[in-house]
Amino acid sequence: MNRRTERENLMKLVYEMHMNHDFSMLAYESFCEQYLEETPSPYFKTVLETIIANRPFLDEAIERNSKNWKLNRMSAVDLSILRIAAAEILYDSGVPEEVAINEAVELAKKYGTEKSPGFINGLLGSLVRENAE
Numbered sequence: 001m002n003r004r005t006e007r008e009n010l011m012k013l014v015y016e017m018h019m020n021h022d023f024s025m026l027a028y029e030s031f032c033e034q035y036l037e038e039t040p041s042p043y044f045k046t047v048l049e050t051i052i053a054n055r056p057f058l059d060e061a062i063e064r065n066s067k068n069w070k071l072n073r074m075s076a077v078d079l080s081i082l083r084i085a086a087a088e089i090l091y092d093s094g095v096p097e098e099v100a101i102n103e104a105v106e107l108a109k110k111y112g113t114e115k116s117p118g119f120i121n122g123l124l125g126s127l128v129r130e131n132a133e
Contacts, residue, residue, distance in 0.1 A: 006044045007084060007103055009036060011111065014051060014080040023052050043094075050087040058086045065126040069119075078116050081107045085124050090131060097128050 001009075013031045017023045028048055032040060051058065062082050063071050071079060085104035088095040101124045108116035 001038050001041065003043065004103065004106070006041060008107060008110075009040070010044055010047060010084055011077075011080050011107055013048065014083055015076055018076050018080055023055060025052070047084060047087050050091045051083050054087070054091070055083070058083055058090070061090065061127060061130075062086055062123065065123050065130060067122070075112065075116070077111050078108065078113075078120060081112070081116075081120060082123065085120070086127060089124065089127060101125065101128070 012035070013028065016031060017027050020027065028045075059071055062079070063069070066074070074082075081104050085100045088100035089097050101121060104124060105117045105121050108120045112120070
């Protein structure tokens with residue numbers, strides 16, 4: 001499975017966890033059994049564990065860098081994409097910031113609304129600038 005496909009599956013899992021209010025490894029295991037034919041790579045599991053362990057901090061960083069948008073007003077798809085990209089940007093995932101942003105925008109084009117790519121690009125750009133300070 002290539003990294004783009006893994007990110008897409010990760011977005012689906014984070015979305016499902018968000019909708020079910022269940023950010024547990026049990027939800028991860030159930031998702032893998034039900035939807036994945038291959039065992040996820042270490043990247044997949046590492047990013048997911050980062051999201052689970054740091055979700056309050058990631059959500060705070062996302063909300064702080066959004067322009068007048070509270071998390072509860074964001075679409076669940078956009079928020080799932082943002083959580084993945086923020087985990088890649090703020091924690092040492094071995095993914096360059098530019099790649100994390102580009103991949104998030106591509107997911108937003110595929111799964112989000114017409115405004116999702118611009119929203120996600122702007123928010124993540126702000127997050128990168130904040131993180132560099």
